Amino acid sequence: MNSFKIQSTMEEYQKAIEFIEDHLVATNMNQQNRLKVLIACEELIVNIINYAYEKGNGDLEIEFEEKEDWVKITICDNGKAFNPLQKADAEVETSIEEREVGGLGILMLKKLIDQIEYSYQDGQNRITMMKQKATV
Template identity: 30%
Template sequence: MARIVIPADYEHLSLAYEFVEAQAKALGLSNAEIYDIKLATDEAVTNIILHGYCGCEGEIQVDVEQHENALIVVLTDCGRLYDPTKKIAPDLNVPLSRRSKGGMGVYLMKKNLDQMSYQQTDDGRNRLTMVKKKALA
């Protein structure tokens, strides 16, 4: 397992998703699969900064496990309890001119990941687990 811990601010956002991107490349995921897990990590970390810490100082732990056919990314933080899996997706049938500007990040996470689950840890932290499977050759 590989781990980094970043300060919960936008200045360090790219460290998180570039770290996951490097792990995804090492596992041999396709370009599309790499983009999907990188994007999901970005969206999740952005939500933690925005909704979890609300601009306050904090840290986000990024753990990445390489399995034979999947990459598992686990984000843990001590911000306000926030479960992105419960966020309602935007209605993409609504014309863009009348569509809300938010909610696209979680929609893309759900759409592009193979699994996404949230739990509150025993010590009250947020833990988000994201799985991207490697397509069979």
């Protein structure tokens, strides 16, 4: 398993994306699934940068693990506890004017990734995403 830690700022955002992208390219995951994982990670990292810490910034850690048929990426932060999987899916059928703000990124995350798990332990949010390397 490889890991990478940054400050949760937009200035550090690109470093995190490059870490993930470099590791995805090194796998034999098909391009379509690589893009899905990358989009999901981008969404999650931006949400952490924008919402996890009430005052200032904190750490954001990415763990990357490759297995024979799948990749597993865990993104951790020490921000306020938030389980995105408990949030109701955004109402995509409702007009933009009537729709509640937020939730589309989480819905997208659920659609792009095969398996997502959340835990909060020792003051740390941990979101683990698993994606098959090849579309089955």
